[in-house]
Amino acid sequence: MAKILFINPVVREEDVPRHIPYGIALLAAIAMKKGHLVQVYDANAHRLPIETIIEVCQADDWDAVCIGGLTTTYNYIKKACKLIKESAPNAQLIAGGGFLTSMPHEIFEWIPEIDVGCIGESFETFPEVLAKIDNKDFNYADVLGVIHRDLTGKSFLTNVRPNIKDLDTLPWPAWELFPLDIYFANSANLFSEESFTSKRRMDINGSFGCGLTCKYCWHLGTTGDMLVEENEHGDNDVVFTYGRNIRYHSADYIVSMVKHLHDKYDIDFAAFIDENLMTMDVASKGTWLKDLCNKWIEAGLQPTCRQKGIPHDENCKGVHWNGTSHAGLHRPETLKLMFEAGCTHLVYGLESFDPTVLRNLGKGSNARKNKQSIATCLASGIKPIPNIIIGFPEESFESVRNTIEALVELGITAKPHFATAYPGSEWYYAYKDSIMEQYDNDLEAYIMDLGDASKITATISHEFSPMQLLGLQQIVYLKDLRLLDLSEKHWAPVQHELSPMIQPKLSFNLKTVKEAGPLAS
Amino acid sequence: MSDLLKGNFTTKKQVSAPSETANEDSLETKFKKAALNSIGGSMVYVERTDLTWDGEE
Numbered sequence A: 001m002a003k004i005l006f007i008n009p010v011v012r013e014e015d016v017p018r019h020i021p022y023g024i025a026l027l028a029a030i031a032m033k034k035g036h037l038v039q040v041y042d043a044n045a046h047r048l049p050i051e052t053i054i055e056v057c058q059a060d061d062w063d064a065v066c067i068g069g070l071t072t073t074y075n076y077i078k079k080a081c082k083l084i085k086e087s088a089p090n091a092q093l094i095a096g097g098g099f100l101t102s103m104p105h106e107i108f109e110w111i112p113e114i115d116v117g118c119i120g121e122s123f124e125t126f127p128e129v130l131a132k133i134d135n136k137d138f139n140y141a142d143v144l145g146v147i148h149r150d151l152t153g154k155s156f157l158t159n160v161r162p163n164i165k166d167l168d169t170l171p172w173p174a175w176e177l178f179p180l181d182i183y184f185a186n187s188a189n190l191f192s193e194e195s196f197t198s199k200r201r202m203d204i205n206g207s208f209g210c211g212l213t214c215k216y217c218w219h220l221g222t223t224g225d226m227l228v229e230e231n232e233h234g235d236n237d238v239v240f241t242y243g244r245n246i247r248y249h250s251a252d253y254i255v256s257m258v259k260h261l262h263d264k265y266d267i268d269f270a271a272f273i274d275e276n277l278m279t280m281d282v283a284s285k286g287t288w289l290k291d292l293c294n295k296w297i298e299a300g301l302q303p304t305c306r307q308k309g310i311p312h313d314e315n316c317k318g319v320h321w322n323g324t325s326h327a328g329l330h331r332p333e334t335l336k337l338m339f340e341a342g343c344t345h346l347v348y349g350l351e352s353f354d355p356t357v358l359r360n361l362g363k364g365s366n367a368r369k370n371k372q373s374i375a376t377c378l379a380s381g382i383k384p385i386p387n388i389i390i391g392f393p394e395e396s397f398e399s400v401r402n403t404i405e406a407l408v409e410l411g412i413t414a415k416p417h418f419a420t421a422y423p424g425s426e427w428y429y430a431y432k433d434s435i436m437e438q439y440d441n442d443l444e445a446y447i448m449d450l451g452d453a454s455k456i457t458a459t460i461s462h463e464f465s466p467m468q469l470l471g472l473q474q475i476v477y478l479k480d481l482r483l484l485d486l487s488e489k490h491w492a493p494v495q496h497e498l499s500p501m502i503q504p505k506l507s508f509n510l511k512t513v514k515e516a517g518p519l520a521s
Numbered sequence B: 001m002s003d004l005l006k007g008n009f010t011t012k013k014q015v016s017a018p019s020e021t022a023n024e025d026s027l028e029t030k031f032k033k034a035a036l037n038s039i040g041g042s043m044v045y046v047e048r049t050d051l052t053w054d055g056e057e
Helices: A023-032 A052-057 A071-087 A103-111 A125-134 A182-186 A252-266 A277-283 A288-298 A303-310 A333-343 A355-360 A366-381 A397-410 A428-438 A443-448 A466-478 A480-495 B027-035
Strands: A003-008 A037-042 A064-068 A091-095 A116-118 A146-149 A155-157 A201-204 A226-232 A238-241 A269-272 A320-325 A343-351 A381-388 B005-009
Touching: A003 A023, A003 A052, A003 A238, A023 A037, A023 A064, A023 A125, A037 A052, A052 A226, A064 A071, A064 A125, A064 A238, A071 A091, A071 A443, A103 A116, A103 A146, A103 A155, A103 A443, A116 A125, A125 A397, A146 A428, A155 A238, A182 A201, A201 A252, A252 A288, A277 A288, A288 A333, A288 A443, A320 A333, A333 A343, A333 A366, A343 A366, A355 A366, A355 A397, A366 A397, A381 A397, A381 A466, A397 A466, A397 A480, A428 A443, A466 A480
Parallel strands: A003 A037, A003 A064, A064 A091, A091 A116, A201 A269, A269 A320, A320 A343, A343 A381
Antiparallel strands: A037 B005, A116 A146, A146 A155, A226 A238
16 A cells, blocks of 8 residues: 655645644545555645655655645646755655646646646546556556656646546545644634634535526536546647536535534534535525535534524633625525524625626626615524625726716625636636737746735726726725725826726637536446 | 644654743744834834945945
């Protein structure tokens, strides 16, 4: 059996560690189930100097060192891979996660230390790679869903790995391999009174997929959105589509997992990290969330404040929870049941209240539904958490005005995110050339600059410069229509003289058709 | 001292986290973080180490 070291990279360094890495915890559980010897170094939880990796890599004779995460972990991963290869030269360095799947060939060029990478969903791919390493067979050409190198370092992508059909076949994540006390200490957040008083929060994932095609979003093969095809050079490369394989865990799987977490770790809060609970509910014809809520209550997980209809306080027992919603897909009767079962807040990606922006976004909502959603959600007792974005390609003074007027009407104060083209999203492929122009043609510099969209990186607004967007963000935050009118008046005489900041283009890596990747039988 | 590695076997070498105090931010660092988080209006922060002016007019 192979000796495997997982390293969880540092993410969002400006904040405390809040999320046990669900994917790594799941892969660690799968590896242990296959009989491998597994250790985890959670760099994100410990926040020690990066050189600690040297000591960790020298702690044993590793057969494989595994690292991965979202694009926002790229900076750490790049430095870490150098140290890993220097201090554990005999170990195969395996990478995975969104940072790699979104741009496999570029990552393999930028990080030459990586030996093999898992592309897309890794539940089957990863154990196959481990089995090969265990047999000292380092030719990965016959494993589906990987990127590997030849002796010259050139990268090759194998054909796409089908998504697994039944998510319930997955083991529970290996939470016990992570420093839970560090995460528990950062349980509280400011989204609701219940989450504010949480002492032991853990993330759970109930589904993979989302039926929507928002242009800023990325799924990276986990939702049936990915194909592998030959590009113009005859090399396999990833192609992302509007195709979907919608999959969700059964209510029994989720509830028994939460019950276990409550019994074993005394959790008081479960945060669903699903892309969108409501799209899953729609896919189940409205049965999934109802079933989940009923079973949550039956299992004794319903918080006492909801059971007795009393205000929440610190003596409340049970497990509160939260998730993501959609303005056009939520149903009042489902929301009511969710509230009863302990749901405290739902994140709504409203993004904008401008008809043109919303029509082009691929989200399947409009300004009316967005406005209604706040009242509908509030009426159920659940707190809506609306996300707002500024700097859309079509953003204009008029679209900003529409958003501010709606925020005033709804009593929402928000400091918007900036529209950001993350690798894997439709925006990224459409505006890649414009993005590179803004970074002196250094794509890696852009990737290293990406954060959580609270700062400007590359702009994708056709009309506005970074300076204007920063000002507009503040004006939206202040909901100051007078300042917006003054700005527009000042700018109007020259606006039509300017050439667009950016230009969209077609890309090999994006097919705007409903062609889904394969699903295992 | 806690083990930095968690797993299903015992590694050849133990890797322990440095003691809490060694890992704790200095007062200067804590102050800098707090100050930078409240920048605005008359709240400004001056780096003690990044002065590039050499006195020349």
